[in-house]
Amino acid sequence: MTVSPTPTRLAIDPDRLLRTLEELGTIGRQPSGAIRRLAFSAEDVEARARVRTWMEEAGLAVRVDPAGNMIGRLEGRRPGTGALATGSHIDTVPSGGLYDGALGVVAGIEVARTLSEAGMRLEHPLEVIVFADEENTMVGCKSMVGHAPERPEEYRTNVGEPIQTCLERIGGCWERRPTARRERGEIAGFLELHVEQGGVLEAVGKQIGVVEGVVGQQRYSLAVEGQANHAGTTPMEMRRDALATAAQLILAVQDMALHFPGDPVATVGRLQVWPNAANIVPGRVEMTLDMRDLSHDVIDHMRAHLQRKIENIAVATRTRISLDPVFVVDPTPASAAIQEVIVDSCRSLGLSFTHLPSRASHDAQEIGRLTAMGMIFVPSQGGVSHSEQEYTSPEQCAQGVQVLLESLVRLDRQLD
Amino acid sequence: MTVSPTPTRLAIDPDRLLRTLEELGTIGRQPSGAIRRLAFSAEDVEARARVRTWMEEAGLAVRVDPAGNMIGRLEGRRPGTGALATGSHIDTVPSGGLYDGALGVVAGIEVARTLSEAGMRLEHPLEVIVFADEENTMVGCKSMVGHAPERPEEYRTNVGEPIQTCLERIGGCWERRPTARRERGEIAGFLELHVEQGGVLEAVGKQIGVVEGVVGQQRYSLAVEGQANHAGTTPMEMRRDALATAAQLILAVQDMALHFPGDPVATVGRLQVWPNAANIVPGRVEMTLDMRDLSHDVIDHMRAHLQRKIENIAVATRTRISLDPVFVVDPTPASAAIQEVIVDSCRSLGLSFTHLPSRASHDAQEIGRLTAMGMIFVPSQGGVSHSEQEYTSPEQCAQGVQVLLESLVRLDRQLD
Numbered sequence: 111m112t113v114s115p116t117p118t119r120l121a122i123d124p125d126r127l128l129r130t131l132e133e134l135g136t137i138g139r140q141p142s143g144a145i146r147r148l149a150f151s152a153e154d155v156e157a158r159a160r161v162r163t164w165m166e167e168a169g170l171a172v173r174v175d176p177a178g179n180m181i182g183r184l185e186g187r188r189p190g191t192g193a194l195a196t197g198s199h200i201d202t203v204p205s206g207g208l209y210d211g212a213l214g215v216v217a218g219i220e221v222a223r224t225l226s227e228a229g230m231r232l233e234h235p236l237e238v239i240v241f242a243d244e245e246n247t248m249v250g251c252k253s254m255v256g257h258a259p260e261r262p263e264e265y266r267t268n269v270g271e272p273i274q275t276c277l278e279r280i281g282g283c284w285e286r287r288p289t290a291r292r293e294r295g296e297i298a299g300f301l302e303l304h305v306e307q308g309g310v311l312e313a314v315g316k317q318i319g320v321v322e323g324v325v326g327q328q329r330y331s332l333a334v335e336g337q338a339n340h341a342g343t344t345p346m347e348m349r350r351d352a353l354a355t356a357a358q359l360i361l362a363v364q365d366m367a368l369h370f371p372g373d374p375v376a377t378v379g380r381l382q383v384w385p386n387a388a389n390i391v392p393g394r395v396e397m398t399l400d401m402r403d404l405s406h407d408v409i410d411h412m413r414a415h416l417q418r419k420i421e422n423i424a425v426a427t428r429t430r431i432s433l434d435p436v437f438v439v440d441p442t443p444a445s446a447a448i449q450e451v452i453v454d455s456c457r458s459l460g461l462s463f464t465h466l467p468s469r470a471s472h473d474a475q476e477i478g479r480l481t482a483m484g485m486i487f488v489p490s491q492g493g494v495s496h497s498e499q500e501y502t503s504p505e506q507c508a509q510g511v512q513v514l515l516e517s518l519v520r521l522d523r524q525l526d
Numbered sequence: 527m528t529v530s531p532t533p534t535r536l537a538i539d540p541d542r543l544l545r546t547l548e549e550l551g552t553i554g555r556q557p558s559g560a561i562r563r564l565a566f567s568a569e570d571v572e573a574r575a576r577v578r579t580w581m582e583e584a585g586l587a588v589r590v591d592p593a594g595n596m597i598g599r600l601e602g603r604r605p606g607t608g609a610l611a612t613g614s615h616i617d618t619v620p621s622g623g624l625y626d627g628a629l630g631v632v633a634g635i636e637v638a639r640t641l642s643e644a645g646m647r648l649e650h651p652l653e654v655i656v657f658a659d660e661e662n663t664m665v666g667c668k669s670m671v672g673h674a675p676e677r678p679e680e681y682r683t684n685v686g687e688p689i690q691t692c693l694e695r696i697g698g699c700w701e702r703r704p705t706a707r708r709e710r711g712e713i714a715g716f717l718e719l720h721v722e723q724g725g726v727l728e729a730v731g732k733q734i735g736v737v738e739g740v741v742g743q744q745r746y747s748l749a750v751e752g753q754a755n756h757a758g759t760t761p762m763e764m765r766r767d768a769l770a771t772a773a774q775l776i777l778a779v780q781d782m783a784l785h786f787p788g789d790p791v792a793t794v795g796r797l798q799v800w801p802n803a804a805n806i807v808p809g810r811v812e813m814t815l816d817m818r819d820l821s822h823d824v825i826d827h828m829r830a831h832l833q834r835k836i837e838n839i840a841v842a843t844r845t846r847i848s849l850d851p852v853f854v855v856d857p858t859p860a861s862a863a864i865q866e867v868i869v870d871s872c873r874s875l876g877l878s879f880t881h882l883p884s885r886a887s888h889d890a891q892e893i894g895r896l897t898a899m900g901m902i903f904v905p906s907q908g909g910v911s912h913s914e915q916e917y918t919s920p921e922q923c924a925q926g927v928q929v930l931l932e933s934l935v936r937l938d939r940q941l942d
Contacts, residue, residue, distance in 0.1 A: 309759075341791065342885035343723045344724060345726065351793075357772070377757035379769075381797070381808075386797070388745060389795060389816060390793075398804035
């Protein structure tokens with residue numbers, strides 16, 4: 111397999127890239143084929159040691175910050191400038207695949223290897239970062255931005271141990287965690303390569319996704335209070351059926367997201383009925399509402415629209431409906447300049463591309479609150495992720511890494 | 527309190543009626559005020575003994591048939607005729623009220639007392655029946671009709687003991703249970719007084735309900751198979767959301783029952799979602815569908831209508847929807863002649879009335895498969911039943927019993 115070189119004639123080594131990715135995938139591999147490498151687990155510790163070795167072999171100076179982020183750094187030619195950073199995570203969901211997170215880390219290492227082999231240095235320092243616990247607490251990226259919770263009780267780790275113990279295990283330190291925060295200017299720009307985890311690129315037949323930003327999210331709890339009653343003796347006209355009202359709400363949510371400008375998503379994913387018996391008219395329903403969009407305004411408008419709908423539906427169905435916020439995550443737009451650089455890179459490499467939002471969370475969503483951020487997506491077969499069936503072809507992986515290298519080189523020239 | 531006498535100048539004693547009802551209500555009374563008198567429990571046994579005493583004092587000859595039905599009989603003047611029967615049940619739901627079932631039994635005793643006191647005998651024998659376990663297995667009324675399950679494993683009693691032990695405890699006998707079946711002609715007609723357990727009489731402001739029949743019921747299991755997916759990365763247009771599809775079905779069911787000719791009811795009472803997580807598009811939903819109407823045809827037409835709806839919805843939402851039968855109970859129409867007799871009785875007593883279906887199950891629904899059946903309803907305050915808040919005023923109770931007496935006397939004259 112070959113990939114087109116950058117304008118500076120630098121080409122990554124696709125075979126080496128894949129070997130590295132697959133070697134990382136042996137750590138935590140289950141009999142099912144799924145990868146279980148929970149943050150702070152023995153597998154995570156082993157994988158981090160392996161990554162450290164690769165980083166050092168690629169010429170990076172490696173340190174672990176107090177929030178558990180592993181940072182490999184190659185100094186630049188121009189002193190005193192902010193770093194160009196890339197990276198992702200190597201922790202997985204309980205039953206994950208080969209690519210989610212890992213590809214972005216291995217990509218950063220491959221970029222460093224390619225630069226080192228060519229004896230080439232960027233003007234800016236290059237940082238390749240393994241963020242701690244992306245799949246759960248996001249303690250790594252959030253601490254780097256100064257947005258992580260301050261009380262240890264607020265962290266519920268997947269391995270079930272206190273965050274203090276967990277950080278210590280990977281070379282971090284709870285007490286010094288606040289010092290993991292980076293100053294504005296320390297990082298001049300951040301680029302993350304990741305698998306799409308959705309089916310858009312495949313559906314539109316494009317090779318590269320130029321991410322417009324990571325969507326924001328608002329989570330709500332919706333409750334409908336009607337009147338439980340005998341399903342035989344209560345005439346239809348006299349019912350205050352909480353489930354029938356909930357059904358109207360579910361369809362209103364779906365209709366709203368389908369017809370709102372842009373491509374927001376809104377989901378009722380969890381629903382519970384009381385008393386939940388075949389012969390009783392439902393008296394109470396509780397459900398979740400999850401809304402995501404690139405624009406904070408769009409989500410706010412959707413909430414306002416829904417609030418009016420709720421009032422009408424409640425009156426019409428003689429029920430009480432409450433909408434209570436659970437949490438809010440602000441959207442993170444990608445830097446327009448970095449999006450342009452990615453587009454230019456795709457064009458110079460002859461790769462097709464499309465712009466799209468990232469609707470899943472990523473470390474870039476936090477780092478983008480500190481500095482200019484961009485993300486490069488490669489296709490996920492069937493849109494599948496968080497599963498052993500996650501798949502991106504070797505060629506697609508290599509194309510993504512080549513775009514990453516090309517974009518970093520171009521950014522290095524453009525940025526102060 | 528006074529009630530109008532029958533054309534034969536017979537008037538029941540409202541105070542004695544109420545005293546008897548309240549005395550029965552002391553058996554199984556809980557601190558909450560609810561009555562717990564589960565069939566075959568010690569409370570049921572105690573209550574049956576009390577009822578037997580009252581029956582004997584009223585001049586009835588009492589026997590318990592092998593299915594546990596207690597039958598008090600007052601022979602008629604004309605030999606060889608079928609009996610005029612009345613009655614109901616004295617077992618309750620786990621947390622029941624004073625009136626459900628008990629009123630119909632105490633009413634029969636009061637009718638017998640009134641006749642005996644007046645030294646009056648009907649042409650037909652009078653039977654006052656306490657049916658066994660109306661609230662659960664209906665072993666009493668079903669055995670009398672020959673419709674009860676034949677294998678003991680098919681009975682799951684509320685006291686958690688085998689049906690054989692249970693029947694023995696109340697004077698029945700599992701082995702001889704088939705002989706509890708009555709022949710056509712043995713019972714010339716059956717009349718049951720019961721509280722409405724719904725809010726129709728109260729809503730329309732009528733004193734007596736002339737029951738048109740006990741509705742039939744079809745229970746189905748509805749399942750929707752969509753595709754579970756990431757609630758962030760799956761665009762609205764690409765979703766196969768099982769819950770949104772279920773919402774369409776729930777509203778189609780409601781709409782159908784509201785607009786179908788007659789007053790059918792249809793209920794989705796139980797619903798379960800998989801995987802039921804806030805951040806996952808629902809992949810599967812299972813729910814119950816319960817449809818009831820006086821007419822078998824109406825229920826069948828509703829099912830056919832829904833089947834077509836289901837096909838359209840499945841295509842439109844790219845889901846698979848299955849509708850599987852769970853059970854069918856045929857409707858039992860009330861005898862037109864007995865309804866007329868009840869109407870005539872109401873008119874002669876100056877009581878307002880309306881015709882309505884019974885949408886709850888009753889012993890009469892089974893006995894109506896053997897002989898001409900009628901039911902008299904009195905109002906339930908707020909439509910509440912199966913609760914300690916169940917309430918029918920002393921005056922309303924007395925009116926119902928007077929209509930029962932009047933109707934039995936009139937039937938006695940009309941029937942062969």
